[in-house]
Structure formats: C-alpha cells, structure tokens
Amino acid sequence: MEARFLLGFLLLLSLSSFAFSIYEDQVGLADWHKRYIGKVKHAVFHTQKTGRRRVVVSTEENAIASLDLRTGDIFWRHVLGKNDVVDQIGLSLGKYVLTLSSQGSVLRAWNLPDGQMVWETDLQISNPSNSFLHVLGNVKSGRDSLSLVCNGGSIRAVSSIDGLVVWKNDLSIDGLKLKHVFQPPESDTIYAIGFIDSSQIALYHINAKTGELLKHATQASSVDLSSETSAISSDSLVVLDSSRSNLLLIKFTAGIITYHKLPLSDIVQDFSGLAELIPTKSNDIFVVKTPSGVAFKKVKGDNELELIGKADQAGIVSDSLTLSEEEQAFAVVHHSNNAISFQVRINGREVLTEGIKIEGHRGHVKRVFLNNYVRTDKSHGFRALIVMDDESLLLMQQGEVVWSREDGLASISDAVVAELPVEREGVSVVEVEHTLLEWLKGHMLKLKGTLMLATPDDMAAIQAMHLKSSERNKMTRDHNGFRKLIIVLTRSGKVYALHTGDGRIVWAHLLTPLLQSERCPSPSVLTLRNWRVPHRKALQENPSILLVGRCGAGSESHGFHLIIDSYSGKELETQILDHSIAEVVPLPLADSSEQKLHLVIDDKLNAHLYPRSSDSLEVFIREMSNMYYYKVENAKGFIKGYAFKKGCSTGSSAYCFGTRELWSVVFPSDSERIVATARRKINEVVHTQAKIMTNQDVMYKYISKNILFVATVSPKATGGIGSTAPDEAWLVAYLIDTVTGRILHRVTHQGAQGPVHAVVSENWVVYHYFNLRAHRYEMTVIEIYDQSRADNKDVMKLVLGKHNLTTPITSYSRPEIATKSQSYFFTHSVKAIAVTTTARGITSKQILIGTIGDQVLALDKRYLDPRRTANPSQEEKEEGIIPLTDTLPIVPQSYVTHTLQVGDLRGIMSFPANLESTTHVFSYGVDLFYTRIAPSRTYDSLTDEFSYVLLLITVVVLIVAILVTWAMSKKKDLQEKWR
C-alpha cells in the first residue's frame, strides 16, 4: 500500500508538468541549430546598391537562398518541394528573384530583400522538358519587363510585376527545341533559334509585344547537332555536334541561315577526346574546353577564327561575366595539391592570377561563379564563389578565402555517435574557471533570473554566460555523457565529426579522393558504423568508425571498407574488397580487441566476416548457429530469412560464409505492396520485462530483438493521397519474427494508405498512416505481451528479484502472445519518427515525430497506451492513464525544436547520455538541430535552473537561527537556575 502511495505521488509529480518544455531564456543552453543550403548550382549576384551585397543561389537540395557576400550568412532561404527542382534563376526589375522550376512549368518571383514570394505562375506546359528563362531587358510596356520561358517549342512571356502570362506562342512543330532567344537593342522583334530533331536549324522572328510569329526560316544541317550552344553575337551562334568533335558556326543575318562546319582539330592544337562549350554572351568570343586545355576564340569576318588566349591546363571555367560592351570576363580555376590558382581573363587576356591555399579536406573545385566590383579607382576587382567537391561554398577575393560554408552538411545520409577522449590526469583541457566571486555573481544573476527580477541587460548577461560556458565545449568525455561526437556522412562522401556542445566541426575528411584508384573508379560511401567502442579491455585504444561503400554505381560493383579513428578522423585502414556490398549487418559480438563483428552481405547472398582475424572467426563460428539474416525485397514483395553455413559460393576464403534459406513470407502482389519496415534498435536497453497493471496483475512484455514490423498497402494505394478511393485502399501491418518467419500478429486497416512511418521499441510498435475514410492521419500502437508466463503473477517475488526472469525469450519455441492495440488521429503529416533511448531504459519513452512543418514533436508514450479508456477509474488515474481522446494532443511546449525549423527534415536520431534521465536528440535535413531532452524531467541531477544562492542563503539562515536559539536557550537556562 505504501509503495502504491509512493508511486502515485511520483506520478502526480510527473503529471504536474509537461515532460519537455523550456523557458525562452534557456534557448541555446543545451541545443544548437545550424542552417545550410546544400550544393550550389546557380548563383546570381546582386550588387546594385553598395549597401546590399548579396548573392542569390539555388542548390541541389532545391533551396533558394540569399547570402550576404561579406559573411556568407543566410538572409533568407526557402526549400522547395522534392519534385520542384530549380532549373534556372534570374533577377528581374532589380528587385525580384525569378526561379523556374519543375522542368520549366512553375515560375516564381521572390522579393529580393526579404524572400517573400511575390507571385507564382503555373505555365501549363504539356510536356515538360529542358527549358530556360530569359529576362528581357528592354521591352518596356509601362514599367514592366517581360521574362521569356522557352520550353521545347513554346515560348511564354510573363510579366515581371504580377506574373501574368502576357502572351504565349506554341510554335507547334514536332521535335523543335528552342536553344536561344535574344532581342537586339531598340527592337520589337525577338529572335528565337532552335533545332528540329537535331538536324535542322530553325529561326523565328516574334513580335515582342504580342507574341505574333512574324517569319521563320529553317536550314538543314549536315551534322547532328548537340545541345551545347553558345551565342556569340546578335546574329551568330556556335554549336557543338553530337560527336563533340566539330563546331558549327551559324549565322542568321536578315532571316537567312548560313553555317560553317569547323573541325575542332583545326581550331585547337592536339585535340583529342570530347570538347565542351562554355556559354558566353555576345562579343564574338566563345570558349572551348577540351581535356588538354581551354581555348578562347574570337570570330572574325564570316568564318575565320582567331585564338585570343588559352590556358594550358584544363580547369574549371566560369560562365561569362559582361563588364562592358566589349569586355567579357571569365574565371579559370586550376587545382594543384592544396592550392588553387584563380585566373581572370578578359576577352581571353589574362588580367589577374592569384594562388589561394585551400584546406585539403575540401577536394577539388567543382564550379566557379565570377562577380566583379568597381574599386574606388574605377578599376574592376573580382570575386568568385567556388563550389568544392565536398559541396562547401567559398568566397574568394583578393587572393584569399573571405568566408566558407560547410554546405555539405545539408545532405547527411547517415550518422553515428562516438565518445570523446577521457580526460587524463594532469592534462587540463580548459583553463580553470573563474574565481569564487565570479561564480557567486553568476549565480546571483541566475537567481534574479528565476525570480523574474532581472532587467533585460541581466538577461542578456545570463544568456551570454550560459553560451560561453566552457564546460560544454570541452574536448573530453564528461561524467554525464553530455559531450559526444556525432559523426555524420554526407552525400559527397565527406565525414564530419560534430561536437554536441555547440555543433562545431571537430574534424572533417573527404573520402572520395582518398579511395579513388584504378580499381575503384567512382567510389561512393554508403554507410558508417561504429567499429570499435572501447569500454572494457581495450580502453587505451581509440574508438574507430567503419565506412563501407561501393566502387561503382551498380550493386554488383566492388565494395571497399575504410576504418577511421573517431578522435582525429585519421584513416587507419583502407581495403578494396573483392566482393560487392548489398548490406552491412552489425553483429552483437566483438573480438578480443573490442572490434565489433560485421557481416557484409554481397549480391550473391554470401556473408563476409569482418574484421578478418582468427579471433573474430572463432567468436563468430561459436555463435554461428544462432545467427540469422533476413532480406526484405520491396519490389518483389517478399521477405526471406537465412541461416549461415560454412563455405561460400564464390571463393574459398575462411571468412566467407554461405547462406541457407530458412523461410520466406511472400505477399500477394495483386493485393499487397511492402511500403515500410521497422525493427528495434540493436542496442536498445529494456529495464523491466514486466508491467504491473492497475488490478495488481502482471503482464509480461514480449521483448524480442527479432521482431520486424512490415506494412503493406494495396497496389492502388501506393500513390500519394488523393489518388485513390477509400474502398480500394487498405493497409496491413505485420509483426514477423525474423528467426522463424512466423507472423506473430497481423492487422488490416481498411481505407488506409501510406506513407507509413513506424518505430519499434521494447514490446511495442507505433505507426503513422493516412486514414482515407476520415481523411486524417492516424497513429496506431500495438503492444505485445507474452501470455506463456502470464500465470506467474507474484508481484512480491518480482519486486524482490526472486522471480525467474532469467528465462530467455527464445524465438525457437512458439510463443503465446497477446496484443493490445489502439488508434488515434494525429493532425500533421510526418516526415520521420523515432523514439528516445536512455542508458538503462528506466525513463519513460517519448516518441519523436518530425512533422511536415519541419519541427520535432516529443509525444509521451503515455498518450499511445492501449489501456487508455474514456473514463479511467480512480486507480487507473493514479497510475497515470490519460482519458482517451480520439486525437493525440499537440502541446506546443513539447516541440523540442521550439521556434526553430529543421529545413527539409529527413531523420531524427536519439542516443543515450550516461545520465539515465537524459537523452540526446539530433535531427537533420538541410538544417541540423541538436538538443538534450529529459522525457521524465531530470530526476537524477540538479538542473541548470537550480539556485545555489538560495540554498546558500537557506543554510546561512538556518545556522543563524541555530545560534540564536542556542543563545536564547542558554539565557533561559541561566534565568531558570537563578530563580
């Protein structure tokens, strides 16, 4: 009874406040947020006013952003939808940014200063294809300017002020692809040049005001035309043919098309390989890039070419920058070792060469965007935005890197956690903190803060004090396990180690150049795993990380593995494997030097054991009969389970094992398609196997590491929402044991469809899907209990630890299980779902939901409890059962991201701290966000909120009181004795 009272009291305590919430002045104490944009693919500079130096960029993450040219900070940023790929950006009227996206079908204008979308036009293009945007400079109907969007054979003129389509002209010729549009100055005629079926050249004259076709001409060409063109003057064009070895110089003066074929071998010395044309703007100059160098050519007369400059090494060439009527500037960048040479050429003439040192981990230059500024002496200065191999963005000016952005972090594909080094005695990493007086002062401020007496200045001081607290940024392990390294892998193949204290990059390495070799032509890293997590025997060894990848694009290409030190990022071992890689299976085993065993499954279903040592082989063979592997074939609609056997089909290596099919679950392809699978985290800790019910009953959780959750939907429901009717959609959820292939539980949701997001933890599954009948999202929880032990109900034994809980749960015997399930509506779409994990699994769980608004919501598991009823009894209330509602509540204070958004959220990761109450949450997308949360509040440590000064005051008051009473009692005693 007493225990129950205590329990009730504890629950009351925990109920009295929301599990996660922070005050506004606590922002930045435990969390950090970093904004990125991704790999830049277009850049438009805006230097109209000297006060506003900005560049507008669009990236491969479909983001458009305005950056400060001085610092690289983001003024504003928008992330467009997944399918809304930006094709081109431009500036119009000096105040709008135009973006053409979705293969030329959507044109949007954004206000340059604040990023507000001004208008959006759907261009209603019937067959979207390569399209381009051309902002006309000099058509002024009123104060408007037109933007032309060409798509295949159609042209649309869009007003820049309101986005209305002023005119459109579908030239309705099959196979026509417009390549270039221009308008001579002071003319009302637009010239559009295109190719028909890449064998004919066509020229159209169009009235700029009405879109009326004035005249057109075609001319058959003797060679196949490729898509690369370069307009060199108002009436001529240079085209590469499809073999990329001939140039065609096309002239179209007075409506007549003439062309000259010029073999590249005549133009460029020692020509071999494939050439590229760099787009230019007028001035009779064009640039040909060949594998051996870059040539700048000027056209003279009808068909004469003059070489006006060349760069011998092939480098990266920027688009042309028009300085004046006659002058065209290009940037040519060469890379050598750890430096790049940056050349600016005006009309092919070299005017500036600078050598700039660049950190080795950035790789080579990928793209260059050149921009100029006018110095005080009216001469031209140049600056350039450089995109590197690792997707970082640098601004170069006057021979140095002004700023750099690590935008590779916008495309994180995988992440693991590693420990920091142990603090060694005698080696103090950070200087000893301030004196006692300062400490007291700090706490006085804090006290004022808690008592709401602080002035805004004080608040700022408190904030600053918190943020610069050196404690959280130390490079050593701490007792609470708050300081860790998050090691992330990005799409470009770069590995970063981020410090959990402030998110700074501890080390970064670009792996692809390291691996590139003849045997490995195009390496791509697939995944990373903890390779060595030293704790017992190998404490002196550094922890290390395993990276696995492929050498080519296909699934049959050779794999490689790479081991790096997680303290320094140093490469320890690289090996190109003689087999392919389909999957990496980490095993719960380790060899004597604490290296974790991993099985690499190749495309022929052979398993290769790593690390390759006799020690690990011994460990594995001992446990081999208990090792199972399953494979989910989403496309084919089946799941197969395998056991391992000695000897593999491809070689005789002792480390290669064959597989033997044990079971298969085949889903009927005409009624079910696999859309989601989920399983428990391999390293999750469960504190107790028993759950005590309100009526003193004990339920045993069915805790098995081998539960696989599979969701299938009907074939018609595989499309998005809105594509199917409720009658034709259903969702089936399975719980499958991956050792035996037994289906433990199966439930069908009629009228439901994907996308399905699921998370499995302990003995429960929570999944999120769309209910078409109610037209709302739904979340369902399934809890699984072991019935075979249900008669074991002695709570006392359980409490005293005498209960035989050591009986392992085995997948070999058929378990009798019971499931409990409940469904609730949920308001938002979900992008990612995860569950908090703590060191010992005692703390109650929260489900971390990445919502469509790019926020992360921490929802108590208590809301997803199948025992919830509409009218819970008194006992149930005492136990903390929340009355049943049809919708899961969204409490704004329980957003762990508070007022921040993790742009384009893709993943959420939770990993335990040493402190049982606390867990780390790391979420990534285009942005990164990290915080620490305590799902049941920090019951095992004093929070930062704790007021030491108040404690001190209390102690002093108590001591004074004791002294006073002592003196008083003395006096009284004396009086008593005198009496």
Next chain:
Amino acid sequence: MERSSTLIGSIFLLISISCLFNPILAAASGSGEGYSIAGRVKLDSFVTKGFGHSPKLSEIKVILNGGQRITFVRPDGYFSFHDVPAGTHLIEVSSIGYLFSPVRVDISARNPGKIQAALTENRRALNELVLEPMKDEQYYEIREPFSIMSIVKSPMGLMIGFMVLVMFVFPRMMDGVDPEEMRQAQEQMRERGIPSLSNLVAGRS
C-alpha cells in the same frame, strides 16, 4: 445528410461561378484533366503578442498531400495549386507560431469545377478556402512572475518556514502552559522513568 450535401453542392456551384470574377476558390480546368485549387491564408484575426516569434507570411508554406507539392503564400495571403487531378486531397499549412487544421479538399470528377473543402480537425465545412489558424502556439513555458509565495513554496522556503515556526511558535506554546503544571508534569515524567533521548543514546553506546 443527403439534402445538406446537395445544399452545400449548390452553394459551391454558385461560388465557383462567382469565382470567374473572384478567384477565392477557383476551379478552372487547366491543361487536360487538372484543376486548380486556390485559397488564402489569413492571419489578420490573430494579433501577434510580441512574445517569442513573430511569424512572417514569407515563412508560411502550403503543402498538398503530405509533401507532394509545396507552395508559398503571396503577400496578400493567396496561394494556389495548379493541375491537381480530381479526387480528395489534403492541404496543410506549415507555420511557426500557429496551428492550422489540415483541410480536406474534394474535387469532383463528375461535375467539373465543383470543389468542397472542410477542416479535418473539427469537420467544419468551409464555403471558401480561407485558412485561419486554429490557435497560436507558444513554444516556451512562461515564467511565473516573482512572488513571495514562489519562494515560500520552494523547498528552501519551506525549510526556513518550519524553522521560524519552531523558533517562535513552539516556545509560545510552552508559555501558554502554567509553570506549576509544567513542573508537575516534568516530575511525573521523571517518576515514571521515561528515558530521555540523551539517556537512550547513552544507554545504547
């Protein structure tokens, strides 16, 4: 129910006709079978409280079918999706600081141009697609203003309070007792031999 739905239908027909002039909930058929959904996000009725975050229209995204398409709102709050096939769709508004209910939008395949919209959270039908926040969201706990009670209620406050109680109230309680009676009681105690605490401790050791 049947009657009410036809009623709503006729209202929508009316609206869609009027929409030729007033594009609030327009349903113009675009290229081929696609329809357009146009609406407006309205924040006017929600005055920003100057606390935390002041939302900007430029930060608001409108999302069709859980991310299939994303659009942004114009300065006047209008947004539109083009080329949407007939069927039942879901529109969500993502905004920091406000909670918007998702909206169910039905585009009828049989009667081209007939569009119905309803909030999914409370099933309220909308006769024009004007999306207003259900409530504003405060992401931070609000600090209790300073009060003596908060100090008194804290564990330290309770300790001090108890101390004060012991110091000043207990002696007064003794004062109330008549000294004669007190002496008697003490003597009685001694006679009975109730061991005092000090005796007890001494005896044990």
